Amino acid sequence: MVCKNCQTLNPFHELTCRNCKSYLRERVYNLDLWKLLEQLIESPKNGFTKIIYSEQKNFIVFIILIASFKFYLNTIFFFLTNPLTNLSSANIIRNYLILLLSVVVIISLFSLLIKITNQISGLVTRVKDIFSILSYSLIPNIFALAIFFPLELIFFGEYLFSNNPSPFIIKETVAYIMLVLELLLVVWTFFLAIMASYTLTKNVFCAIVMGILFGLLMFGSQFVLSFYLY
Numbered sequence: 001m002v003c004k005n006c007q008t009l010n011p012f013h014e015l016t017c018r019n020c021k022s023y024l025r026e027r028v029y030n031l032d033l034w035k036l037l038e039q040l041i042e043s044p045k046n047g048f049t050k051i052i053y054s055e056q057k058n059f060i061v062f063i064i065l066i067a068s069f070k071f072y073l074n075t076i077f078f079f080l081t082n083p084l085t086n087l088s089s090a091n092i093i094r095n096y097l098i099l100l101l102s103v104v105v106i107i108s109l110f111s112l113l114i115k116i117t118n119q120i121s122g123l124v125t126r127v128k129d130i131f132s133i134l135s136y137s138l139i140p141n142i143f144a145l146a147i148f149f150p151l152e153l154i155f156f157g158e159y160l161f162s163n164n165p166s167p168f169i170i171k172e173t174v175a176y177i178m179l180v181l182e183l184l185l186v187v188w189t190f191f192l193a194i195m196a197s198y199t200l201t202k203n204v205f206c207a208i209v210m211g212i213l214f215g216l217l218m219f220g221s222q223f224v225l226s227f228y229l230y
Contacts, residue, residue: 078222110214140192
């Protein structure tokens with residue numbers, strides 16, 4: 001941002017000018033989750049900007065914990081895509097912790113990658129800001145867990161996690177509708193990851209590459225882990 005007082009160019013996250021100490025923007029102490037969700041739906045760029053400006057990056061732990069549980073369920077569904085497999089008793093806590101660790105590692109590594117990329121481009125960014133906006137890009141998976149997963153349990157009951165018979169045999173139309181809705185939320189996750197990167201880089205090409213790569217690693221890791229957890 002350019003200081004209106006002395007015209008000094010400052011990093012995007014700065015509250016006051018590095019030269020004259022004038023305020024560059026309104027101070028943001030905490031994040032209002034519900035207002036932020038509205039912004040991420042209506043104007044993702046403004047929502048991610050608010051996250052970057054906020055001094056307290058609250059709700060990140062909550063988002064990662066809940067999204068990781070949805071990813072744990074995804075590994076079960078990935079495992080059951082093979083009609084020859086049957087889900088045996090699994091260590092739920094262990095598998096969830098493995099998914100949680102993988103999510104934290106991927107977000108952390110990507111935060112460092114984006115920071116280094118920005119630094120090469122001459123942009124000054126903070127790892128905590130990048131980590132925060134990437135974490136918030138996982139919000140659609142919380143919607144999937146809170147809304148779609150209960151509906152799937154209602155429609156398919158215990159057969160939701162079964163291949164004998166598959167939910168696509170029990171209620172084919174409903175199963176495909178739920179699958180499409182789940183895929184749309186996955187696409188939304190990719191879109192938010194792209195917008196999160198764009199908010200910091202202001203580079204469309206870089207944002208698209210980073211966002212897609214982040215999404216592929218996040219969901220790809222779930223697919224790979226599904227073969228080792230069960």
